[in-house]
Amino acid sequence: MFALAQSPNLRKLSQGVNGQAEGKAEGTARLVKGDFRLETLNSAASVRNVVLDDQPYGSFNLTATTKGPVLDVKANLNLRGTALQGFGEWRLEGDYPGHGEMLVPRITVSTLHGLMPNTSKPDLPFEGFIEGKIDVNGPLKKPDQLKADVRLSTVQINANQNASPRAGTKQRDLVLRHSKPGILEATIHSIELKSAAFECT
Numbered sequence: 001m002f003a004l005a006q007s008p009n010l011r012k013l014s015q016g017v018n019g020q021a022e023g024k025a026e027g028t029a030r031l032v033k034g035d036f037r038l039e040t041l042n043s044a045a046s047v048r049n050v051v052l053d054d055q056p057y058g059s060f061n062l063t064a065t066t067k068g069p070v071l072d073v074k075a076n077l078n079l080r081g082t083a084l085q086g087f088g089e090w091r092l093e094g095d096y097p098g099h100g101e102m103l104v105p106r107i108t109v110s111t112l113h114g115l116m117p118n119t120s121k122p123d124l125p126f127e128g129f130i131e132g133k134i135d136v137n138g139p140l141k142k143p144d145q146l147k148a149d150v151r152l153s154t155v156q157i158n159a160n161q162n163a164s165p166r167a168g169t170k171q172r173d174l175v176l177r178h179s180k181p182g183i184l185e186a187t188i189h190s191i192e193l194k195s196a197a198f199e200c201t
Contacts, residue, residue: 017050017051017052018049018050018051018052019047019048019049019050019051019059020047020048020049021045021046021047021048022045022046023043023044023045023046024043024044024045025041025042025043025044025045026041026042026043027039027040027041027042027043027066028040037092038066038071038092039066039092040066041064041065041066041071042065042066043063043064043065044061044062044063044064045061045062045063046059046060046061046062047059047060055114055115056080057079057080057115058077058078058079058080058081059077059078060075060076060077060078061075061076061077062074062075063075066092069091069092069093070089070090070091070092070098071089071090071091071092071096071098071140072087072088072089073086073087073088073089073090073100074086074087075087075102079107079111079115080111080114080115081111082105082106082107082111083105084102084103084104084105085102085103086100086101086102086103086134087100087101088100088101088136090139090140094139095139095140095141095142096139096140096141097138097139098137098138098139098140099135099136099137099138100135100136101133101134101135101136102133102134102136103133104130104131104132104133104134104152105131106129106130106131106154107129107130107131108127108128108129109124109126109127109128109129109130109157110124110127112130124160125159125160126157126158126159126160127157127158127159127160128155128156128157128158128176129154129155129156130152130154130155130156131152131153131154131155132150132151132152132153132154132181132182133150133151133153134148134149134150134151135148135149135151136148136149137149143188144187144188144189146187146188147185147186147187148185148186148187149183149184149185149186150182150183150184150185150186151181151182151183152178152181152182152183152184153181154178155177155178155182155196155198156175156176156177156178157175157176157177158174158175158176159174159175175200176198176199176200177198177199177200178196178197178198178199179197179198179199180195180196180197181195182195182196183195183196
């Protein structure tokens with residue numbers, strides 16, 4: 001195990017990032033006409049107590065293991081107390097096509113706000129939470145072709161406890177909920193909102 005901040009190379013690449021990392025891997029591969037071909041792999045890696053710009057983020061564990069011609073990947077993350085699980089399979093042929101998904105349990109808006117790297121974040125005037133799933137599809141050898149479809153099955157935004165509603169309006173009336181799932185599409189180049197609909201309740 002080692003601290004990320006103690007590695008000179010990692011320190012140059014990720015200023016302000018710290019944590020305790022450890023990992024192991026063993027496998028075989030071939031290089032055919034300049035093309036790297038993975039044959040077998042059994043690996044595990046983890047980073048604990050990740051801190052970015054003095055803000056705690058959490059920990060994650062990742063395993064990648066070959067099962068015949070398939071690379072099986074599993075990930076477990078803890079984002080400030082919220083547990084996320086992901087898994088996927090990519091075939092070890094061509095450009096390594098495959099898919100994966102991550103289940104997103106209920107995460108509060110304040111938790112997401114706290115994950116933003118800006119150290120001088122103002123308090124949000126509202127509260128709320130989201131819940132959903134992320135599907136990833138595409139070839140591992142061509143990251144620019146990877147696509148993530150984010151489906152938010154639950155979205156709720158409401159006034160925080162310190163809000164002062166206008167006359168005749170009660171705090172419980174200031175609630176915005178989804179009327180149908182929110183759908184976003186993300187690549188390494190962009191994030192696009194495909195659909196979303198909300199209603200006040």
